[in-house]
Amino acid sequence: EDQVTQSPEALRLQEGESSSLNCSYTVSGLRGLFWYRQDPGKGPEFLFTLYSAGEEKEKERLKATLTKKESFLHITAPKPEDSATYLCAVRRGGADGLTFGKGTHLIIQP
């Protein structure tokens, strides 16, 4: 059974304090690892897709990386507007639906 574990469950940072969120996964035949951001009361907002180990993608203050067992979402010099729950999901070969982790609730204090 596919498993996605995100850590930490919650993280509180000061504005400008860089950190990383972890997503560990167990999946047979990874076809893609996805990062989303979810604000309270809203739907997940797509951030990145990573397909193979060694791949990296960047967008503004966020950078996602992928190894064979885990992915990291690095956040550099975060701002209060980066506060949200960050979700990691995987898709395996032969499946259509995504398997999600429970998310990391990130709070950036001014």
Add this chain to the structure above:
Amino acid sequence: NAGVMQNPRHLVRRRGQEARLRCSPMKGHSHVYWYRQLPEEGLKFMVYLQKENIIDESGMPKERFSAEFPKEGPSILRIQQVVRGDSAAYFCASSLNVGTSGLGTDTQYFGPGTRLTVL
């Protein structure tokens, strides 16, 4: 370019009633997915549909739940005889493609969700 649209945004039903949730995919997308998010739980896949076809319903409860995506109109998730345990946020997502991994066309874009409350 409008994103994925869902309605209603909030739905209140009494036990035993039927709930109908609607989803219109992004323009040009013909693949629709439904997910459920229970309080304090992660998003759980329910069903994947293409126009007029259910492709994968492995995450759908065996009873009371059904889904369709007709040739014309939105996709509908129907829950019959709702119970309190059905209270959750239901999200719809759509993608341009499914099989072309590596090009980003299989990325699923989510709607704002329908929050179902069963009294």
